Amino acid sequence: MESNTVRAQASIRRRQLLIAGGAVGLGSLLPGVASAQSAWPAKSIRFVVPFAPGGSSEIVARSTAVELSKTLGQSVYVDNKPGAAGNIAMSEVARSEDLHTIILGHIGTLAVNPYIFDKLPWALKDFKPVSLLAKVPSLYVVNADLPVKNLKELIAHAKRNPGKLSYGSAGNGSAGHLAFEYFKMASEVFMLHVPYKGTGPMLTDLLAGRVDASAIGAAAIIPFIKSGKVRCIATGSAQRLPQLPDVPTVAEQGFPGFEMTQWYGMLAPSNMPQANIDKLAAETMKAVKAPESQRRLTGDAAEAIGGTPEQFAQFIAAEQERWKKVIARAQIRPD
Template identity: 40%
Template sequence: MVAFARGGGSDFIARLLAVKLGEKLGQPVIVEAWADVSGNLGAELALKAPPDGYTLFLAAASYTVNPSIYRLSFDPLKDITPIAQLTRGPFIVAINPKVPANNLKELVDLAKRQPGKLTYGSAGNGSIVHMVSEYFLDTTGIDIVHAPYRGTSPTLTDAIAGHIQVVFGTVASTLPFVKSGQLKALAVTTSKRLLALPDIPTVMEAGFPSYQVTNWHGLVAPKGLPKDIQARLGKAVNEALTMPEMDSCMAQDGLTAVGGRPEEFDALLRREIRQWGALAKKRGIKAE
């Protein structure tokens, strides 16, 4: 089960994995999308299913943001059985080409000279892009006004038109506009550069060594999943992720395959829930 609309990044990863996972398990894997603004509906439905291994939930990075923003009907840690992290990748820090900044430091300097004059966009209050952006503002001490939109497409449309100046976008949604020159990329948020943009530095390389954020996906099951089924699913997922064609397919969205043990994915979830919770409290971030 996926908590976002068909055709989006999470849906793409789910369908790519479903084909390979079906081959490994010897039975079809069907993807169902239950989209809502927060992404909580799909999680709620999946995590309240019987813990028999037949219902899995593909969690995205926003999964660790939501506990600090929404009143959830489930516990995002206690009500799951982690399987494995699936992917990781960066967000792209991009600006309208008319903004007088050639690199990230120049953008920060501009924002410091003109506090409250620049505007950044996101897919809504409490979205992962909102949190990633506010984390950067908090790290650098700059004041850029938040413009919440209802989705990624209108955010990018207004960034291209110059109605807003800054956006922290996913690779899948933002890279085409960078390639076409409609947006200017200044940095990527991971510790390593993006292969598709080898000349664009990381935020850390650009002079802000304490800032690093990863966009990711992972697979969980409802709590109470038997250990043998958890192990079988984990083995199948890890084998699927190592298939040669997976890397090339994921690279289309600027992602790389991760895999690993359920304990490692559980640690990521716990770490990010604490991180985003502290940031939401400090910055006064609430859902719309």
């Protein structure tokens, strides 16, 4: 009987040792598991641009993506997803669950769409702001054959030819649409709006003379200005641009306080862990301030900004308050 008791106690002791050993082994693995879970990004990041290729949005996104790819340890690639004034891409990214999809936020999608659409397939709460990336001044340009060299001449020409002059934009509610309507309100001049599906196709018709004028982000249009294919008659910036020192601002031409800049920022789906947001924001600030990025953006008259998620959230709120008044007065509606 005693020997049976001894054997039972020994068996229990062996099981206890095995359990303890297993626990120690599992404990030694946990730091590795935690490390693997926190190792973000774990694969390539898709940076969605909700517009067609060829505009300022792509220039800003690609410049940022190149620098982020150097510091995040994974490639960041740009994926253009145009349509429905950016709402198709915004809706898709809002539902993304892979934690490796982000999107380019823009004055059109964030400060205009909430006020021109009766119902959006996404909401601002579906996203977390990451960082403001860049601001790009709008340039007011005309077809090279239009007989005007400044805003005064454009206004006079439009009044002599009522209903005959047109301006193109990347679409209803786009930054270019907003910029020209803002100018029309300030100058009390009428020009017909012709919306396109992106800056690229609109620019094709502007160069061909099928539309007379446009307001376009500096990054996308400066090469065409320098080549003489279009004529820049005013800049929407607060000061003259170093790239176009002879072109006066809108404010200089009789409209004090007038300023129109497009802006671009980064957003992530709301399910993105805050730790990932903070890491992405920190690396994004480095990316837009990197010498190569600064060189690319400055060359296209874009101003690199950067900033925290909190600062970008405050900026979006201020821009919404600013532009909803212009949208209501101009009665801007979606396509």
